[in-house]
Amino acid sequence: MLNYWKADAYRIVRSLSFWVLTLAAVVMYAAGIFILSGPSYSVGTHASVIVMIGVMASIFTGLGIYNTVYSQDIKAGAMRVAIGRGTGRTRVVIAKFLEMAVVAVIAGIVLYVVLLYFPAIFSIHVTSALSSTASAAVWRFVLETILFSALASIISMARQESVTATVVFVLLAAGVVDQLLGLLLSIGFIKNMVGDITGYLPQSLGATVGAQFSGTGEGGFSYVAVYVGYIVVSLVLSCWAFHRKELDF
Numbered sequence: 001m002l003n004y005w006k007a008d009a010y011r012i013v014r015s016l017s018f019w020v021l022t023l024a025a026v027v028m029y030a031a032g033i034f035i036l037s038g039p040s041y042s043v044g045t046h047a048s049v050i051v052m053i054g055v056m057a058s059i060f061t062g063l064g065i066y067n068t069v070y071s072q073d074i075k076a077g078a079m080r081v082a083i084g085r086g087t088g089r090t091r092v093v094i095a096k097f098l099e100m101a102v103v104a105v106i107a108g109i110v111l112y113v114v115l116l117y118f119p120a121i122f123s124i125h126v127t128s129a130l131s132s133t134a135s136a137a138v139w140r141f142v143l144e145t146i147l148f149s150a151l152a153s154i155i156s157m158a159r160q161e162s163v164t165a166t167v168v169f170v171l172l173a174a175g176v177v178d179q180l181l182g183l184l185l186s187i188g189f190i191k192n193m194v195g196d197i198t199g200y201l202p203q204s205l206g207a208t209v210g211a212q213f214s215g216t217g218e219g220g221f222s223y224v225a226v227y228v229g230y231i232v233v234s235l236v237l238s239c240w241a242f243h244r245k246e247l248d249f
Contacts, residue, residue: 012068012103021064022107025057026114037122046124047133050115054137058206059173061107062145066169069100070153071162079160089242093157097235100149108142132216140210147206147227148172150234158241178203200226 012018032049073079079092115134116126126134148169155165171177178201185191185198199208200223209227211217 015068015072018064018068021060021067024060024064025053025111026118028056029053029114029118033119033122033124037124041124043127043130046119047130050130050133050137053111053115054141057107057111057137057141058144058148059170061111062104062141062148062173063166063169065100065103065107065145066149066152067162067166069096069103070149070156071166074156074160074162090239093153093235093238093242096153097150097238101146104142104145104149107145108138111141112138132214135214136211136216138210139213140207143210143213143227144173144203144206147202147230150231150238151202154234154237154241157238158245160245172202175203177201199223202230205230 029049032053033046036046036049073096082092083089112134115137116131119126151172152165152169155168156162159165178198181201182198185194185196198204199219205223205227208217208219208223212219212223
């Protein structure tokens with residue numbers, strides 16, 4: 001398994017798409033700060049840019065992480081090689097999830113440093129309020145990337161192809177899934193039956209738990225519990241689907 005991780009780490013470092021998508025949020029932030037750095041600069045607008053970059057990072061950087069860890073592995077056939085050498089399928093699913101989570105955390109740390117220190121190039125002082133906003137944005141990015149990847153991995157493991165799972169990830173990160181499910185849950189008889197649970201939809205949940213972890217918001221233990229529940233259920237379904245999938249060696 002250690003050799004499997006080493007091979008994946010080597011592949012991630014060499015992946016052009018990973019670097020392009022990862023740097024997309026940084027480039028957008030640089031452009032936003034450059035535009036803001038004039039006489040019309042305000043802390044409130046800067047905070048709005050940070051929030052927007054956090055959302056964009058979930059879409060672009062998150063997708064880059066998911067594609068590199070899962071999709072490129074499937075295309076390269078590395079999973080099949082690991083299984084052919086005796087690695088259990090459940091171990092592969094867990095290993096991929098842990099690998100993706102570690103890469104997401106590292107990317108989050110880098111993004112946090114960029115959000116805090118890049119404005120200094122334009123002589124912009126980052127206040128404590130902006131620091132808290134940056135922390136919330138980064139936590140949201142990390143948590144959403146982990147959650148969306150776990151959910152999309154069910155498709156990856158079940159189908160052993162990357163296109164459908166990539167579409168699912170983008171729909172989750174762009175909030176389309178939340179919007180569609182939100183419309184369904186707003187129907188009268190459904191809302192009367194289950195109550196208002198739109199706050200527990202994937203994107204909303206990532207934002208709420210991210211705000212909790214950064215200390216900028218409150219949501220209660222139930223949100224964290226549901227978030228963990230999403231992850232656990234996703235891993236169980238991924239393992240189940242992967243075990244049912246016939247592989248060509």
